[in-house]
Amino acid sequence: xxxxxxxxxxxxxxxxxxxxxxxxxxxxxxxxxxxxxxxxxxxxxxxxxxxxxxxxxxxxxxxxxxxxxxxxxxxxxxxxxxxxxxxxxxxxxxxxxxxxxxxxxxxxxxxxxxxxxxxxxxxxxxxxxxxxxxxxxxxxxxxxxxxxxxxxxxxxxxxxxxxxxxxxxxxxxxxxxxxxxxxxxxxxxxxxxxxxxxxxxxxxxxxxxxxxxxxxxxxxxxxxxxxxxxxxxxxxxxxxxxxxxxxxxxxxxxxxxxxxxxxxxxxxxxxxxxxxxxxxxxxxxxxxxxxxxxxxxxxxxxxxxxxxxxxxxxxxxxxxxxxxxxxxxxxxxxxxxxxxxxxxxxxxxxxxxxxxxxxxxxxxxxxxxxxxxxxxxxxxxxxxxxxxxxxxxxxxxxxxxxxxxxxxxxxxxxxxxxxxxxxxxxxxxxxxxxxxxxxxxxxxxxxxxxxxxxxxxxxxxxxxxxxxxxxxxxxxxxxxxxxxxxxxxxxxxxxxxxxxxxxxxxxx
Amino acid sequence: xxxxxxxxxxxxxxxxxxxxxxxxxxxxxxxxxxxxxxxxxxxxxxxxxxxxxxxxxxxxxxxxxxxxxxxxxxxxxxxxxxxxxxxxxxxxxxxxxxxxxxxxxxxxxxxxxxxxxxxxxxxxxxxxxxxxxxxxxxxxxxxxxxxxxxxxxxxxxxxxxxxxxxxxxxxxxxxxxxxxxxxxxxxxxxxxxxxxxxxxxxxxxxxxxxxxxxxxxxxxxxxxxxxxxxxxxxxxxxxxxxxxxxxxxxxxxxxxxxxxxxxxxxxxxxxxxxxxxxxxxxxxxxxxxxxxxxxxxxxxxxxxxxxxxxxxxxxxxxxxxxxxxxxxxxxxxxxxxxxxxxxxxxxxxxxxxxxxxxxxxxxxxxxxxxxxxxxxxxxxxxxxxxxxxxxxxxxxxxxxxxxxxxxxxxxxxxxxxxxxxxxxxxx
Numbered sequence: 054x055x056x057x058x059x060x061x062x063x064x065x066x067x068x069x070x071x072x073x074x075x076x077x078x079x080x081x082x083x084x085x086x087x088x089x090x091x092x093x094x095x096x097x098x099x100x101x102x103x104x105x106x107x108x109x110x111x112x113x114x115x116x117x118x119x120x121x122x123x124x125x126x127x128x129x130x131x132x133x134x135x136x137x138x139x140x141x142x143x144x145x146x147x148x149x150x151x152x153x154x155x156x157x158x159x160x161x162x163x164x165x166x167x168x169x170x171x172x173x174x175x176x177x178x179x180x181x182x183x184x185x186x187x188x189x190x191x192x193x194x195x196x197x198x199x200x201x202x203x204x205x206x207x208x209x210x211x212x213x214x215x216x217x218x219x220x221x222x223x224x225x226x227x228x229x230x231x232x233x234x235x236x237x238x239x240x241x242x243x244x245x246x247x248x249x250x251x252x253x254x255x256x257x258x259x260x261x262x263x264x265x266x267x268x269x270x271x272x273x274x275x276x277x278x279x280x281x282x283x284x285x286x287x288x289x290x291x292x293x294x295x296x297x298x299x300x301x302x303x304x305x306x307x308x309x310x311x312x313x314x315x316x317x318x319x320x321x322x323x324x325x326x327x328x329x330x331x332x333x334x335x336x337x338x339x340x341x342x343x344x345x346x347x348x349x350x351x352x353x354x355x356x357x358x359x360x361x362x363x364x365x366x367x368x369x370x371x372x373x374x375x376x377x378x379x380x381x382x383x384x385x386x387x388x389x390x391x392x393x394x395x396x397x398x399x400x401x402x403x404x405x406x407x408x409x410x411x412x413x414x415x416x417x418x419x420x421x422x423x424x425x426x427x428x429x430x431x432x433x434x435x436x437x438x439x440x441x442x443x444x445x446x447x448x449x450x451x452x453x454x455x456x457x458x459x460x461x462x463x464x465x466x467x468x469x470x471x472x473x474x475x476x477x478x479x480x481x482x483x484x485x486x487x488x489x490x491x492x493x494x495x496x497x498x499x500x501x502x503x504x505x506x507x508x509x510x511x512x513x514x515x516x517x518x519x520x521x522x523x524x525x526x527x528x529x530x531x532x533x534x535x536x537x538x539x540x541x542x543x544x545x546x547x548x549x550x551x552x553x554x555x556x557x558x559x560x561x
Numbered sequence: 562x563x564x565x566x567x568x569x570x571x572x573x574x575x576x577x578x579x580x581x582x583x584x585x586x587x588x589x590x591x592x593x594x595x596x597x598x599x600x601x602x603x604x605x606x607x608x609x610x611x612x613x614x615x616x617x618x619x620x621x622x623x624x625x626x627x628x629x630x631x632x633x634x635x636x637x638x639x640x641x642x643x644x645x646x647x648x649x650x651x652x653x654x655x656x657x658x659x660x661x662x663x664x665x666x667x668x669x670x671x672x673x674x675x676x677x678x679x680x681x682x683x684x685x686x687x688x689x690x691x692x693x694x695x696x697x698x699x700x701x702x703x704x705x706x707x708x709x710x711x712x713x714x715x716x717x718x719x720x721x722x723x724x725x726x727x728x729x730x731x732x733x734x735x736x737x738x739x740x741x742x743x744x745x746x747x748x749x750x751x752x753x754x755x756x757x758x759x760x761x762x763x764x765x766x767x768x769x770x771x772x773x774x775x776x777x778x779x780x781x782x783x784x785x786x787x788x789x790x791x792x793x794x795x796x797x798x799x800x801x802x803x804x805x806x807x808x809x810x811x812x813x814x815x816x817x818x819x820x821x822x823x824x825x826x827x828x829x830x831x832x833x834x835x836x837x838x839x840x841x842x843x844x845x846x847x848x849x850x851x852x853x854x855x856x857x858x859x860x861x862x863x864x865x866x867x868x869x870x871x872x873x874x875x876x877x878x879x880x881x882x883x884x885x886x887x888x889x890x891x892x893x894x895x896x897x898x899x900x901x902x903x904x905x906x907x908x909x910x911x912x913x914x915x916x917x918x919x920x921x922x923x924x925x926x927x928x929x930x931x932x933x934x935x936x937x938x939x940x941x942x943x944x945x946x947x948x949x950x951x952x953x954x955x956x957x958x959x960x961x962x963x964x965x966x967x968x969x970x971x972x973x974x975x976x977x978x979x980x981x982x983x984x985x986x987x988x
Contacts, residue, residue: 121836216884220797226789227798230811230858233851237822240829303589310586327593332970334912336941337604337963340948344956345603388596476817483819485915490948510821514918517828535825539818546817547810 054187056117063113063194067106070198074101074205081207092212097205099215104201107218109194116186124178128171135171150175241539244532251526252280257533259283263496263507265516265527280530282537284496288379288506292488293481295383295502296390300477303387304394305470311395312402324399331392339490342385343377347491350381354503377493380502386487390477397476401469401553468552475549479542485510509534601967608960611751614761615703615711617673618742619653621682622696627652636693641686646679650701658733669730675702677762700744705760705954710734711745714953725953751961755929756943760954763947765962767929771842771922771937772911778846778933779853779910784903786850787857794858795865796887816855823852824919832920839921840936848920849910856909860902864895897984904977908970914941940966 075098081088090097125147129135135143153172205211249257260281307327311320493505494515516531625632629645636644651671655661661670678701685699686692709715710726711734721728737743755767790812798805827848831837837844868891876886892899917923922938923946930937938946940962947959 118835212882216882219884220793223789223793223797226786227793227808229786229790229851229854230808230815233815233826233854234811236830236851237818237826240826241822244829303593306585306589307593310583310590314583314586323590323594326597327590330593330597332908332912332974333600334914334941334966334970336912336914336944336948337600337967340944340959340963341600341603343948344607388593388600391593479817480819483821485819485821485918486945489915490945510819510915513821513825514915517825518918518921518923532825532829535822539822542817542819542822543814546814549817550810550813 054183056113059113059187059190060110063106063109063190066194066198067102070101070105070201071098073198074098074201077202077205078207078211088207090207091210096211096215097209100205100209100211101198101201103215103218104197104204105194106197108197109190112193113186113190116182116189120179120182120186124175124182127178128174131174132167132171134167154179237539241532241536244529245536248526248529248533252530252533256280257282257530258286261498263512265512265530280526282509282512282530282534284498285507285509285512285534286537287498288488288492288496289482289508289510291379291500291502291506292383292386292492292508293478295380296386296481297474297478299384299387300391300394301474304391304477305398307391308395308398308402312399324396327395328392330388331396333389335389335484335486336490338385338389339486342381342487342491346385347376347378347381350378350384350503351376375493375503375505377491377505378503379492379506382488382492383502385491386481386484389484389487390480393480394473394477397473397553398466398470401466401473472549472551472553475545475552479545479549482545483510483538483542485514489514509538513538604960604963607956608964609957610709610712610714611954611957611961612748613712613745614748614750615708616700616744616746617703617707617737618744619650619657619699619701620696621649621653621699621701622656623649623686623692623694624652625694628693630693635690638687641690641693642683644683644686646682646686649682650674650678653701658736661729666729669727670733672704673707673730673733675704675761676759677757678702700746702750702761703743705952706730707734708761709953711743714957751958755927756925756938756946757927758925760950760952760958763955763958765940765943765965767926768938768940768943768962769965771845771926771930772939774842774930774933774937775845775849775939776907776911778843779849780903780907782846782850783853783857783906787854787903787906788861788899790854791858791861791865792887792892795862796883796891812855812858815851816859819915820852820913821915821919823848824916826851827916827920838934838936840924840926840938841934842930842937842939843933844920845917845922845937845939846933848916849913852913852916853906853910856906857899857903860905861895861899864898864902865891867898868894894986897980901977901981904973904980908973908977911939911973912941912966912970914945917942918945940969 075094078090078094078097082090082094128150129143129147135146138146150168150171153168154175257280261283262279262281263284264279311324315323488508489511492508492511494507494511495505496507496512497504499506513531513534516527516534627645627648630636630640651674654670654673655667658670661667681702682699685697703711706715706725707730710717710731715724715726717724717726717731726734734743750762751764753766754762754764757763794805794808794812798808827844831844831847832839837847872890872894873886876890877883881889917939921936922942924936924938925946926936926938928935944959944962944966947955947962
């Protein structure tokens with residue numbers, strides 16, 4: 054009996070319990086003495102259903118989660134041959150045994166009798182576990198129903214109980230967010246600690262030699278030089294810099310134009326079109342970067358080379374252009390995060406109060422500094438920080454629109470924009486598909502954007518896809534990289550969210 | 562000089578600056594739009610060849626000897642299924658071009674047909690059992706090089722050594738073309754078959770189904786959990802409580818955690834700890850659920866917030882409990898906003914690739930998944946797998962898969978926008 058079948062039976066049982074308890078409540082209502090119920094009959098039904106379903110469900114899910122591990126532990130403790138193995142070998146052997154169990158014991162497909170024995174044992178334990186599980190789940194379900202049925206009286210506060218349970222369930226859902234973060238930390242932290250017990254943190258962060266593939270062969274001298282992740286960090290930084298050089302001016306200037314200059318009609322058409330860029334899956338950008346932009350960039354490099362040759366001077370000597378380059382990946386990634394900067398900047402620019410703009414345009418043209426000093430601070434008490442006033446005061450008379458933008462709106466929106474940039478950088482650092490497909494896997498420590506570089510995310514994918522032993526140092530290094538990635542982006546995100554939040558509070 | 566003169570002296574310069582700045586704005590917007598159109602046009606143009614396929618008309622002789630069948634009048638389904646079909650196509654080609662005798666050329670001739678042609682012939686025989694022993698005029702799938710050549714992707718003017726189609730093959734194609742025996746048809750295969758190593762046989766049905774199952778798991782889990790969490794945080798959570806703050810910071814932060822980190826979570830917790838089967842839509846859906854939760858929670862909270870307090874107060878005043886106010890009034894009114902946010906979250910999940918690479922959905926799966934526990938891949942990962950393949954035909958296939966993916970995303974976003982416009986209420 055599979056979990057799904059058990060679940061279906063439980064749901065049917067809950068439905069029956071609902072009607073039974075509801076009928077009971079209705080019968081009180083309809084009885085001759087017209088007993089007044091505390092709640093609507095529905096709520097008695099819900100109460101019955103909850104008592105039937107909830108405890109059984111909790112036991113069912115808990116049991117299913119731990120049963121596999123308990124059976125394995127029991128089998129291991131029975132055989133000395135298994136308990137003597139170390140963790141990675143053990144998982145291999147257990148996998149093999151499980152395959153035998155799944156393919157059916159009747160087929161004699163293993164030549165080792167020991168595997169057969171273990172498989173038989175696993176199957177026996179599984180059967181016992183299933184029996185116990187089914188029995189306890191259904192017993193709990195029946196007990197729950199009996200409890201509910203005996204508990205309800207006309208004075209029973211069914212609605213209150215049901216609603217309280219519902220609130221707890223809602224709370225449980227909200228806790229999933231914390232569980233997720235805990236799960237992330239759990240999944241990267243332990244493996245990282247295991248990794249750093251073999252490779253020192255210093256070597257990992259500042260080492261310049263990255264070649265994890267060599268270290269997997271056994272009997273080899275532990276390649277301490279192989280796990281210097283600095284080239285990966287550098288590659289990530291280089292590509293993020295290129296991406297920000299593309300995205301920051303494009304996004305910011307487009308946002309200012311749309312917010313301050315463009316007519317609403319144009320704005321309403323252009324903004325959604327540009328936001329399409331944000332909805333395009335990253336794998337599409339990766340494909341585009343690898344197949345179209347990459348060759349274009351390397352073609353351009355070759356053209357430069359020829360150009361240099363034609364002057365018979367070594368103008369671009371040593372210019373190596375690989376088809377996978379940091380530039381191609383960075384350019385495309387810049388276009389990917391552009392709409393992100395655009396909409397965040399657009400939000401913060403729009404949040405700058407109009408009074409600031411009007412003040413600058415209107416007052417500068419005609420009124421003297423005295424008016425500035427009196428009217429302006431009086432008109433905007435407590436809204437703007439002191440530094441803003443100082444900048445406003447310094448504005449020359451008759452500000453043009455761009456002067457207003459740069460000297461008033463922009464400084465006022467600056468914290469928000471900075472926050473948006475930080476989020477964009479964090480996104481660039483964590484982006485995987487574009488760099489995986491277009492930047493390459495060679496760990497070069499170079500400042501030349503036309504070279505191929507590799508990034509943290511790329512290496513995580515390379516290390517963790519394909520066949521791997523879970524405990525090898527090569528695999529562990531991927532978790533250490535992931536830890537670094539998670540911590541970096543976490544810091545950037547929290548910083549950005551704080552800045553943006555404080556900025557919003559200022560104007561709200 | 563008085564002030565006015567000072568201002569006037571600088572005015573032209575400042576106006577020029579103003580115009581320049583305006584130009585920068587228009588320039589950067591045009592550049593971005595240009596990029597978008599170039600991206601879409603480039604991929605669209607590359608995808609076109611994938612939607613047609615080349616077929617060759619052959620007189621196939623279903624010879625019992627070639628099919629390794631015993632001489633009988635009728636055969637059972639099973640015998641026909643396990644019969645040999647590999648020699649039928651090549652035999653027909655040899656007959657068409659009897660002058661070809663050299664070994665190398667014969668091999669090139671064989672390669673005119675797709676290696677999958679035999680399965681098509683098998684299916685034809687299984688459908689019409691009486692084909693056995695007769696000669697039938699059939700259209701047979703061409704090999705990928707010939708396909709690329711007929712589509713004009715391989716230029717016949719470049720030297721023979723540099724192209725994958727040899728001169729004699731070009732000649733054969735010309736002969737066939739002159740006899741109207743070669744034809745391009747709509748590539749139905751692309752929508753009806755799973756992945757394959759041969760570009761002319763590969764299709765996206767497996768990936769589509771994998772995406773469907775993955776999205777199903779994601780939707781079934783993330784929608785109820787996210788809406789419940791949002792209701793709790795918006796309606797029930799005590800204000801100014803430090804652990805509620807922690808939950809909120811957590812949700813905002815999770816929305817910005819790199820997707821690949823969720824993949825690692827899936828690998829370490831779901832697969833290695835709980836033993837969920839690798840490569841299955843179930844584990845993919847579980848990972849994507851965690852990624853989609855913040856999006857749906859944030860938009861659901863915004864939707865709940867937008868329901869005016871007057872409605873809650875009216876319901877409370879006639880004796881509804883807080884839970885009844887929410888389930889009977891607030892939630893239905895907020896539903897359009899919640900659905901819009903959910904659709905956008907699902908669209909994001911549909912395009913997600915990196916975390917699914919971590920949990921083994923990148924494996925080559927030729928079978929079409931039938932349940933959430935079968936090994937499967939999803940559409941964006943299929944794009945990634947194909948873009949890594951060296952065969953020329955896969956470029957068009959990759960582009961076509963991207964076009965399919967974008968069409969789905971476009972419609973999901975369209976539904977979200979229409980929903981928002983239609984039910985947008987200003988209180």
